[in-house]
Amino acid sequence: MDRTDAVIAAIADPSRRRILDLLRVADGRTVGDLTAELTPLGRHAVLKHVGVLERTGLVVSRKEGRVRRCHLNAVPIVELAQRWIDDFGARAASGLLALRDDLEHDGGTP
Numbered sequence: 001m002d003r004t005d006a007v008i009a010a011i012a013d014p015s016r017r018r019i020l021d022l023l024r025v026a027d028g029r030t031v032g033d034l035t036a037e038l039t040p041l042g043r044h045a046v047l048k049h050v051g052v053l054e055r056t057g058l059v060v061s062r063k064e065g066r067v068r069r070c071h072l073n074a075v076p077i078v079e080l081a082q083r084w085i086d087d088f089g090a091r092a093a094s095g096l097l098a099l100r101d102d103l104e105h106d107g108g109t110p
Contacts, residue, residue: 003056004083007076010056015041016049020058023072031061031068 001009010016015038022029022037035046050070053059058077061070085093 003076004080006056007058007080010052010058011077013049013052015045016053019046019049019053019070020072023059023070024074027071028069031070034070 011020018038019034022034031043031046031050034050035041035043038046041049050059050061054061056076057073059070060073061068063069
């Protein structure tokens with residue numbers, strides 16, 4: 001499996017996406033913090049998910065004594081996005097997203 005496939009497989013799992021979202025909000029969370037946020041998953045399951053994310057480079061963890069802190073590395077996701085989105089596509093998508101947000105905010109009324 002190449003790196004792109006591994007990243008796609010890693011983010012396909014909702015629990016792993018939740019871990020990435022938690023780290024995006026507050027980077028450097030401990031495995032214990034992540035486990036508390038991912039109930040009913042236990043520590044062992046969270047460690048397995050963190051391991052998958054580490055192997056793809058999406059998460060880097062460091063041990064500080066007995067505590068393991070996890071840090072988000074967004075580079076693989078950015079590389080994945082750049083693979084399919086060129087400058088024009090990004091601008092067009094950005095405009096469409098802004099339009100959608102405006103319409104949703106206004107209740108969809110013209």
